[in-house]
Amino acid sequence: MSVNYFPAEFEVLRNTDKCIKCRACERQCANEVHFYDADFDKMLTHDDQCVDCQRCVTICPTGALKIHKNPNEFRQNYNYTQQIMTENYRQAGTGAVLLSSMGNPLPYPVYWDKILINASQVTNPSIDPLREPMETKVFLGKKPNKMSFNEDGSVNTKLDPHLELSVPIMFSAMSYGSISKNAHESLARAATELGTYYNTGEGGLHKDFYQYGPNTIVQVASGRFGVFKDYLETGAAIEIKMGQGAKPGIGGHLPGAKIREDVSKTRMIPMGTDAISPAPHHDIYSIEDLRQLIYSLKEATEYKKPIIVKIAAVHNVAAIASGIARSGADIIAIDGFRGGTGAAPTRIRDNVGIPIELALASVDQRLRDEGIRNNVSVVVAGSIRSASDAVKAIALGADAIYIATPALLAMGCHLCRSCHGGKCNWGIATQRPDLVKRLNPDVAYKRLVNLVHAWDHEIKEMMGGMGINSIEALRGNRLMLRGIGLTDRELKILGIAHAGE
Amino acid sequence: MKINADGLHFQVLNEKVRSCPDEEIVLDNVLGQRYIGAGLCDKKVTINGVPGNALGAYLNNSRLEVFANAQDATGDTMNAGEIIIHGNCGDALGYGMRNGKIFVEGYAGYRAGIHMKQYQELKPVLVIGGVVGDFLGEYQAGGQIIVLGIGAEDKIPVGSFCGTGMHGGAIYLRTEHCPTDLPAQVCAADATPEDIEEIRADVTEFAKEFGYNAEELLSSHFYKLTPNTANPYRQLYVNN
Numbered sequence: 001m002s003v004n005y006f007p008a009e010f011e012v013l014r015n016t017d018k019c020i021k022c023r024a025c026e027r028q029c030a031n032e033v034h035f036y037d038a039d040f041d042k043m044l045t046h047d048d049q050c051v052d053c054q055r056c057v058t059i060c061p062t063g064a065l066k067i068h069k070n071p072n073e074f075r076q077n078y079n080y081t082q083q084i085m086t087e088n089y090r091q092a093g094t095g096a097v098l099l100s101s102m103g104n105p106l107p108y109p110v111y112w113d114k115i116l117i118n119a120s121q122v123t124n125p126s127i128d129p130l131r132e133p134m135e136t137k138v139f140l141g142k143k144p145n146k147m148s149f150n151e152d153g154s155v156n157t158k159l160d161p162h163l164e165l166s167v168p169i170m171f172s173a174m175s176y177g178s179i180s181k182n183a184h185e186s187l188a189r190a191a192t193e194l195g196t197y198y199n200t201g202e203g204g205l206h207k208d209f210y211q212y213g214p215n216t217i218v219q220v221a222s223g224r225f226g227v228f229k230d231y232l233e234t235g236a237a238i239e240i241k242m243g244q245g246a247k248p249g250i251g252g253h254l255p256g257a258k259i260r261e262d263v264s265k266t267r268m269i270p271m272g273t274d275a276i277s278p279a280p281h282h283d284i285y286s287i288e289d290l291r292q293l294i295y296s297l298k299e300a301t302e303y304k305k306p307i308i309v310k311i312a313a314v315h316n317v318a319a320i321a322s323g324i325a326r327s328g329a330d331i332i333a334i335d336g337f338r339g340g341t342g343a344a345p346t347r348i349r350d351n352v353g354i355p356i357e358l359a360l361a362s363v364d365q366r367l368r369d370e371g372i373r374n375n376v377s378v379v380v381a382g383s384i385r386s387a388s389d390a391v392k393a394i395a396l397g398a399d400a401i402y403i404a405t406p407a408l409l410a411m412g413c414h415l416c417r418s419c420h421g422g423k424c425n426w427g428i429a430t431q432r433p434d435l436v437k438r439l440n441p442d443v444a445y446k447r448l449v450n451l452v453h454a455w456d457h458e459i460k461e462m463m464g465g466m467g468i469n470s471i472e473a474l475r476g477n478r479l480m481l482r483g484i485g486l487t488d489r490e491l492k493i494l495g496i497a498h499a500g501e
Numbered sequence: 502m503k504i505n506a507d508g509l510h511f512q513v514l515n516e517k518v519r520s521c522p523d524e525e526i527v528l529d530n531v532l533g534q535r536y537i538g539a540g541l542c543d544k545k546v547t548i549n550g551v552p553g554n555a556l557g558a559y560l561n562n563s564r565l566e567v568f569a570n571a572q573d574a575t576g577d578t579m580n581a582g583e584i585i586i587h588g589n590c591g592d593a594l595g596y597g598m599r600n601g602k603i604f605v606e607g608y609a610g611y612r613a614g615i616h617m618k619q620y621q622e623l624k625p626v627l628v629i630g631g632v633v634g635d636f637l638g639e640y641q642a643g644g645q646i647i648v649l650g651i652g653a654e655d656k657i658p659v660g661s662f663c664g665t666g667m668h669g670g671a672i673y674l675r676t677e678h679c680p681t682d683l684p685a686q687v688c689a690a691d692a693t694p695e696d697i698e699e700i701r702a703d704v705t706e707f708a709k710e711f712g713y714n715a716e717e718l719l720s721s722h723f724y725k726l727t728p729n730t731a732n733p734y735r736q737l738y739v740n741n
Contacts, residue, residue: 090739098741220578223616224597228580229540229561256732268599268620269642273669273731278640282615283574283593292535296558296577299515300540346741421740 005089008047011070012056018064019043025056025065030423030435053416055425087346098346101419101429103246103338103383103405106350110338111357111490112389116499118480119465127469129460135470136456136463138165138400140237140377141306141330160330161306163217163237165400166195167456168471169390171448172335172381172402173219173239173310175201177254177263177275178342178419179408181208182439183428186411188212189441190448199402202241202252202277204266210234217308220297222251223277225267229300237331238297239308240290242281245339245382248312248353251279252343258422260431287323294328306330313337313359313382314352318366325367325375333402334359336382340405342429343420356382357396361494364397364476387458396494397476410451411444506531511553515539518546533572538565541582554591557584560601573610576603579625585710592634595627598644602626602703606711611660612636617670619643628707635660641728642669647700649675649707649718657681664726668733672726673700679724686733692723 012033021043025034031049034056036042050067057065074082087098120126127134141162148156171187178201185208191198192215199217204226209216218235220227232238243249254263254275264271284290294307309324310333311317317334324332336356341349360380367373380393381402390401409415412426419429427439459471468474482499483491491498502523506514507530514534518526524544528537531550538546540559548556548567555574557565562581570588579598589607597616600623608631615636617625625644632653638646641664650658657678664672664687673696674680679689697719708715 087741090741094739096739097737099738100741224578224599224618227559227578227597228599229542229559232540232559253734255735264620268623269618270620270669270731273642274734276616276640276642276666276668276734278616278666282612282636282639283577283596292554292574293577296536296539296555296574299511299536300559302519345738418740420738 004093006086007072008050008070009086010050010052010067011047012045012050013066013068014043014045015064015066016042018062020062020064022061024059024061028055028059028425030425030430030432031421051416051418051421052414053418053425054414099343099420100346100349100417101341101343102415102417103340104350105417108338108355110383111355111486111494112385112392114484114486114490115357115392115494115496116482116484117388117391117395117462117466118482120467124467126467127464129457129464132464132469134460134463135472136167136459138168138471139163140165140379140399142376143374145374161237161304163197163306163331164195165197167452168394168400168459169194169452169455170196170217170379170400170402171198171407172333172339172404173199173201173217173241174342174404174408175203175219175225175254176206176266177201177203177258177431179429180424180427180431180436180439181206181262182436182441182444183408183411184209185441186439186444186448187407188216189445190407190452191215193445193449194452196452197236199239200235203254203263203275204268205231205234206262206266219310220293221277222279222281223275225269225275225277228268232297232301232305235305237306237308238301239310239333240293240297240329241310242284242290243310243312243314243335244341245312245335245337245353245356246341247344247348248314248337249279250345250348252277254343255422258431263431287327290324290329291327298328308333308379310335312339313354313356315354317354317359318362321363321378322366322370322372325370325372329376331377331379331399332363333379333381334363335402336380339382340408341419356380356384357392358490358493360393360396360398365495368476387455388462390455391459391462391474392481394471394474395477395480397478399475406451407448410447411439503527503529505529506534506550509534511535511537518544531569538563541565557582560584562601570607571605576601579603581623587711589631590629594629595625598625598627599623600625602706603628604707604710605629605631607631609633612639614638614641614644614646614672616640616642617644617646619670626703628703630707630711630713632656632658633660635662636665637663638667638670638672638726639664640666640668641672644670645700645703646670646672647675647703647707648673649704651675651713651718654721663687664728666733667726667728668731669728671699674724674726675718675721676724677722683726686728686730687726688729689724689726692725696725697723 142160187198202221213234221241308331309329337353377399424430511534533553535553538557541563558577566585573591592610594613611634705715
């Protein structure tokens with residue numbers, strides 16, 4: 001065996017007093033970390049194959065297992081960290097691009113954690129959501145700027161198509177292929193029960209899930225996988241994917257190994273060939289071209305469905321959003337640089353794009369300044385981790401939020417960031433039938449419903465604390481926010497005052 | 502049914518086409534109206550005049566016949582049916598098309614047949630009578646692109662970057678002059694008699710539509726371009 005120059009990242013610790021050699025860990029680990037040695041009558045491990053997904057730890061009936069970071073350290077260096085050194089060894093050994101999954105894990109500033117929420121005291125009393133009605137229903141789509149009248153003098157009540165959300169939370173795009181069928185089913189059923197929407201991603205829609213169409217957003221991306229008339233007509237809205245927060249400016253490659261029979265049918269491509277989404281839509285080089293795709297979709301669906309345009313948060317996001325708001329789109333979705341992914345080149349994921357907090361604040365302000373904020377609804381994604389992040393996002397100007405990582409957590413994901421390997425021990429980011437069946441949609445969908453209900457309740461609590469009883473009154477209400485430990489420049493971009501002001 | 506498209510906005514015209522109960526529709530005086538036939542099922546539309554961009558996008562088993570030139574994004578994500586153009590065609594022809602046939606009598610612009618794909622019995626066909634611009638068949642994942650180069654027999658009938666990122670399907674070029682700048686993942690070979698059989702039906706149909714002699718066209722020399730792997734990115738990444 002050739003030397004690979006770096007040690008295992010994790011070390012499996014087994015308490016031999018507790019271990020009963022039941023070999024459950026061995027059966028559960030798709031990475032084949034655990035094995036039984038009959039000669040020594042001992043469970044042993046291949047630590048180098050461990051991704052720290054915590055499956056074995058969770059499943060071990062006697063609690064005998066722990067996984068920790070390998071305490072072995074290269075000589076300390078704040079510049080060339082062990083991570084950077086290891087990555088260079090990997091590349092020197094293979095000549096390949098580093099591939100990672102899930103959101104950017106680096107210690108960039110998280111602005112949500114530097115924003116505080118207001119509450120009422122004495123004047124403008126707070127509201128108890130358990131006693132008083134609180135409105136968290138949201139409509140997404142174009143809003144008319146003024147009343148108009150028909151020829152007979154009656155009020156024109158014809159509105160552009162809208163999405164109606166019982167909670168301001170949707171599940172963001174994850175394709176069938178990147179996640180399993182059971183994961184998709186869980187999302188679809190949860191969205192239906194919650195009165196919100198889940199998103200097919202760019203992998204098409206499995207025939208079994210057409211029944212959830214009224215709660216489905218169907219995506220059209222540069223690869224156009226599975227896009228045809230029935231698909232477009234089934235969804236409640238159509239999302240054009242221009243970019244993704246985890247990998248702005250590049251496309252996607254679902255490796256041929258993941259294109260098994262069912263994924264092949266859904267994407268409408270042959271088994272075993274790579275599914276390549278080119279970096280740009282090769283028919284879109286301008287806002288005018290984007291308008292053309294938007295209207296071709298509207299024409300194909302007879303103007304019955306709102307069209308969402310999803311972009312990654314990049315440096316000039318405000319100007320881009322301004323163009324999109326004039327392009328005929330009904331909803332803009334903006335995905336921040338900490339957003340998750342089933343696979344992205346490490347260097348792109350960790351270095352390209354900007355935080356969603358800053359992108360959202362500048363987009364909302366730009367659209368208001370230009371008097372076109374009502375042309376579109378704004379949905380934000382890219383690491384909304386909790387109900388308080390959601391409240392802050394709405395107060396910064398979002399109409400609704402997209403969540404994906406919290407939804408995966410609800411289904412059991414432990415953020416081992418190995419989705420691209422296709423061996424997800426939790427049955428989420430895999431197409432291996434023996435692994436997929438570990439995720440029970442009956443349980444997972446309920447956990448998703450629980451999560452969103454809990455968030456919704458927390459959102460209502462925080463709104464009530466501010467003396468606000470409708471999400472409409474919170475949207476763009478930046479007076480409810482204060483910064484903590486932020487520079488003047490950051491406060492200016494966020495459009496909020498500092499705590500104490 | 503005949504519809505006079507003169508001065509009609511595309512929304513009005515397309516609504517008339519959609520709501521028309523007749524299977525056969527003739528559009529007269531078309532001038533730049535976009536999205537004609539978007540997602541249209543089971544109709545036969547004759548278009549007299551120049552249609553606008555995105556003609557027949559998501560087309561679902563209809564026949565669109567244009568007696569003029571067509572513009573950009575014709576047949577975008579087409580799923581079934583036929584588009585016949587008695588003239589030339591603009592850029593981004595047949596983007597992401599999955600099935601059906603497009604016949605262009607004259608030349609086509611840049612970025613034709615990008616990301617064409619195929620699946621089981623669905624196999625798209627793009628036949629271009631004249632020459633075609635740069636980026637033909639980029640990212641092609643399936644289907645058949647045939648460039649006949651009629652009237653341009655003395656030169657390469659395609660522009661630069663033909664077949665970049667190609668990982669499925671085939672491109673047939675009727676020429677003695679093979680493109681000189683093909684990317685590494687594309688193999689060019691002289692078409693064999695079996696290959697010619699593969700395209701015989703489509704070339705014959707093209708010849709019938711536009712009044713050419715199919716046998717004469719098929720007896721010329723063809724190059725066949727194919728990808729050398731279905732997994733062009735397999736060696737590109739390492740787990741991190």
